[in-house]
Amino acid sequence: MTSYKIAPSILAADYANFESELKRIEASGSEYVHIDIMDGHFVPNISFGADVVASMRPHSKLVFDCHLMVSNPEAHIESFARAGADIMTIHVEATPHIHGALQKIKAAGMKAGVVLNPGTPVASIAHVLNLVDQVLVMTVNPGFGGQAFIPEMQDKIAEIVRLREEKGLTFDIEVDGGIDDKTIALTRDAGANVFVAGSYVFKGDVTERVTTLKEALNG
Numbered sequence: 097m098t099s100y101k102i103a104p105s106i107l108a109a110d111y112a113n114f115e116s117e118l119k120r121i122e123a124s125g126s127e128y129v130h131i132d133i134m135d136g137h138f139v140p141n142i143s144f145g146a147d148v149v150a151s152m153r154p155h156s157k158l159v160f161d162c163h164l165m166v167s168n169p170e171a172h173i174e175s176f177a178r179a180g181a182d183i184m185t186i187h188v189e190a191t192p193h194i195h196g197a198l199q200k201i202k203a204a205g206m207k208a209g210v211v212l213n214p215g216t217p218v219a220s221i222a223h224v225l226n227l228v229d230q231v232l233v234m235t236v237n238p239g240f241g242g243q244a245f246i247p248e249m250q251d252k253i254a255e256i257v258r259l260r261e262e263k264g265l266t267f268d269i270e271v272d273g274g275i276d277d278k279t280i281a282l283t284r285d286a287g288a289n290v291f292v293a294g295s296y297v298f299k300g301d302v303t304e305r306v307t308t309l310k311e312a313l314n315g
């Protein structure tokens with residue numbers, strides 16, 4: 097049986113109260129907290145960096161699922177490992193050295209993820225799939241919360257599932273952007289098993305929203 101995981105995105109939470117926001121996420125029965133790192137270069141916004149992740153770490157046992165929307169992600173591997181990141185996911189578009197960067201993430205003791213922007217083809221990651229614990233499929237263009245789900249990404253997810261089978265691999269497939277109680281089932285049907293949700297979760301009672309997402313998955 098596939099194990100599904102919900103990853104509320106702390107990008108949509110109250111930045112002045114990360115400690116209590118982490119507790120709300122933990123109490124909701126979520127497995128992960130998704131932490132969006134933006135550098136104002138790879139994407140227009142700046143969010144927060146490794147020091148902020150390090151200061152969150154003592155307050156939560158959740159899996160820290162760090163999504164780096166940054167140029168030159170190699171430069172940040174050591175600092176995220178030290179900060180206590182469990183998974184470090186980097187964009188294939190952000191470095192000419194994706195293979196080496198993923199090897200370094202694993203060597204630093206973290207799980208490694210690779211992420212594709214909506215316009216980036218699956219072929220761009222075909223030769224690194226053996227290195228990854230997770231493939232993240234952006235279902236919006238990265239940089240902002242609250243955007244609409246791009247339905248064409250369902251075919252991309254299915255293509256990754258086929259490639260995973262062909263290669264006999266077992267990585268997770270995560271989706272990020274515009275996930276709510278309706279779109280979550282579309283991505284599950286395509287083959288995703290880790291679901292990031294920002295605005296949907298934080299625009300209501302966190303536990304109620306996570307419960308609704310889990311019901312939609314199991315319905």
Ligand code: DX5
Pocket residue numbers: 105107108130132163236237238239240241242243272273274275292293294295296
């Ligand atoms: C977007 C981020 C997402 C964002 C999702 O660039 O990677 O993780 O928080 O937000 P929603 O769920 O509101 O689309």
Ligand code: ZN
Pocket residue numbers: 105130131132163272292
């Ligand atoms: Zn994200």
